[in-house]
Amino acid sequence: MAEPLPAPSDAPSEIGADEELARVHEAVAAVARELEARGAQAGGKARDVLEAQAMMAEDPSLIDGVDTRVKQGKTGEWAVADAFASFRDQLTAMGGYLGERAADLDDVAQRVIAHLRGVPAPGVPDPGHPFVLVAKDLAPADTALLNLDQVLALVTSDGGPTSHTAILAREKSIVAIVGVADAAGLADGDTVIVDAAKGVVTTQPSADELAQAENRAAARAAATSAPITPGALADGTPVPLLANLGNAAGAAQAVELGAEGVGLFRTEFLFLSSANAPTVEQQRAAYTELLQAFPGKKVVVRVLDAGADKPLAFLNDAHEENPALGLRGIRALRASEDILREQLTALAEADKATDADLWVMAPMISTVEETEYFTTLAREYGVKTAGVMVEVPAAALLADKVLAIADFASIGTNDLTQYTFAADRLLGSVAAFQDPWHPAVLRLIHETALGGKANGKPVGICGEAAADPLLAVVLVGLGAATLSMAPTALADVRATLLQHTLDDARRVAEAALSAADAASAREAARAASSNTDAG
Template sequence: MTNQVGQPTTPEVADEASTEASETATGSITTLLPDSVTGTGVVPGIAYAPVVWKQGRPETLPHEPDVAQEDRAQEAAHLETAVETVAARLEDRASQVTGVASNVLSATAALARDRGWKRAALKLVKGGTPAPQAVVAAIAQFITTFEKLGGLMAERTTDLRDIRDRVIAELLGLPEPGVPTPAQPSVLFADDLAPADTAGLDPSVITALVTQLGGPTSHTAIIARQLAIPCIVAASKIGKIADGTRVLVDGGAGTIQLGIDEQEGARLVAEDAARREAIRSWRGPATTKDGRDVELLANVQDGAGARKAAESQARGVGLFRTELCFLNSEDEPSIEEQTGIYSEVFAAFAGHKVVVRTLDAGSDKPLKFANMEHEENPALGVRGVRIGLRDIELLTNQLDAVAAAAAARDEDAETPAWVMAPMVATIPEAKRFAQLARERGIKPGIMVEVPSVALLAPAFLEHVDFLSIGTNDLSQYTMAADRMSPHLATLTDPWQPAVLTLIAMTARAGADADKPVGVCGEAAADPLLACVLIGLGVTSLSMAASAVSGVGAQLAAVTFAQCQEAAEAVLSASDSASARERARTILG
């Protein structure tokens, strides 16, 4: 299916495309195209290139006849083979990349093999439904369920649709849907992008990403940051822009402009390239223009990611996402197995700070050996430390492994292992976690994701040694908005003054208690927001290793007084857009 200007679309946006077609029926498309479209900018940078749309899903015949009784076993086998082919292809891609990209591809491969949707599809086939229609119907059931659950589970619907389209293409003998390979550098447009689409992108060919859906913490945004590709999400009005149209994408401002002169576009890209080169050549140390020291750390997910991060200017690890090591594990890993995995990260940053987050299982990161079987709203359910305190052996085993891995690293290391619990909401939870960590000689801290912790930060700091703010979830819970919803992207923007006010309260409590308060959410990777966070009193910033030099270069261009002035200005702003603009005016 294509819309009125020729780019592929999906049934989910077909109605919108029809509406747009009727709007243009009385005039030429060219004259009705907007001069610019605005979305949510998530990765800064400038790109000027023609648009290339993601290839749409394969079409299936709406009224294919039932499969004859004698052919149903063969049709079921055909379906199983197609599913396994798609899953194996995803696993192969996962093996060719590292870090977050590898983990999300592996998780998507596991979802492709999920017994639940496959069982539903096979049941339909055995009842006579052709395999392609059975896949559509079975996955539609699960998409509806996930959407009803809301919260972070909604992010999985993009993965399910991607699996559906790949399996159908395999069944029909069609080319695999997804990202095309353009002959020239291009800007990729899409309704949405699944991990399988973004993980293998070549930044020399795809110079920017723009999606109609998605949010600032979606897989698309996270992987785009890792690849340092300018990225805009939730740009709902790009549907009228056809393949081949030259656009200027500003990932920082969140704008897509049409009608830009080629010479002007080239000039702006060159200026951005010079800025990026200055960022690439930045070697630290991380200080403001007037010499105030700033601790920049890396977010990692395994030993390979840690070794790559160690090549950057990051001073240590501010967030080791341990749950990403075990997404495909059927059973709880042994203490010895966990120790081996954690040791790789400690070895990569021998002698430096390493902050380990205990399993943040649940919601969008289900672990088969840890999760509740069913919850009505998993984002507000038993996740994070709530699982650990419910299954205390799961938590103590992990703490034992962290302690063993820390003990095995460089004996001259002056910094003990730091460990923090996610989704803490009450003081007794923090107190119990701190007790368990200290019994093992580990420095205890907690994540600030639930507003109750920010509101009572002084009381929490009586029991733990540090706080680390997870801006992704803090934004979601503060603004009562699903962080995966493209319709609510402006609400879950970490520039929201209410979110920044909670960060300021937390940082102030840390200063009063003389204990560090860091930020490890995606907000830390925004160079402009990083300056504001430092001005608010945050003591460390942890981010994807690829973002460290950009943040460091920005900090080096401003004084601490400017950071404080910008921080004061954003707290009195009325919304995220005005907060961002106030900071931009002060910081440049």
């Protein structure tokens, strides 16, 4: 991957402030338009990401910072580098979702400086043959337009599961591993195997390892091109495979890839891009568009999950020392109940206007009382199926009582893992704890499923764990009734489920549960899986 541009000199401008300002404003506008054009070309989630970057480039507060430095006699290049770096440091200090966006800001600054210098922006190399791309991180604008005939896989040393690199790689079905500590040690000409399923990069592989990798790649390609059928195990046990979506625009692709409905629709996209809460009418239009794409199918909508890494000024602008443990999810909505009531109104109205099977759930439930609060309010507005997210260990441990009240539960494995280990899932220094394979997490999932079984209520999975084909088998063995994931993961999971019966899945799950740590749970499940016979 190309190195960043050399840092601009702090030497004073030789052309005067007015000309420097004109150059900078032209460069910023040109970069913003280029990002928008790349987004339009890429489509899908990439369009949203790159349009957000374009808005970032032209952010008034950033431009004011650049202008101030230029008026102090600095060059446009130095002013851009310094102002953007200052803003980047603020985002990094905030951590969480906003901290992950710091890398996006660095990319915008590099593109503006390159334009000012009249040189190409650092980007993806083109060696003229297929290759594994290794980088510190990859800019969204580059990830969105990767040539998939050339880039076989992506390995980065930075980034986490919610970085835009990871998000876009999943959407484009790119084999990718982010946050590899020793990625910088990989050199041009090295032969490597990138196994995203195991999260392992193998250097200097043997001929046998290469042959096994080629067989796995061929099997994955065959699974992807196989006819789409409803999710099921080898013995015919149905396991509906649903899609995680962030906006209604992704519905068509999800259907095309075989989604049998929606297991998680994140409503945050309506709120995060606005300084004010969207109106009931705006929300109703978005929800109606989503529901119309899935006639007769189950669509699970999560009400606004704000706070922590997704702060909203109009919902909760109070400073919190530890926002991940503060006023977020259902807690924030209770503190601003009018927003929740407006959201439930819009959802109920959209439900009446369509024939999808709408289920609505609340995020970050931790007590039975919170369950009662949400389900009572949802039913007051005519929501027929009201459920909860299980992301906090307390909800999992009380699942029998929670599901005596709620109509269903959906397990968010990302947050459940985070709170089980008291380790911020966006913090690289504790990334080793972010593994849903750990038996502690699996036991909480099993406990939740048992609570559902005791009450005759369905329990599904909507966290990233469901996209791991072998872990999907384990989750079904633990009692999950449905699995929801990024649409691009559906084919792999569908094919793997078809290789196991329900008894197989339970044996594989038991093997994982009996392990002492995540690595041994994964290996135990793999060994148990290889010993099953779905025929």
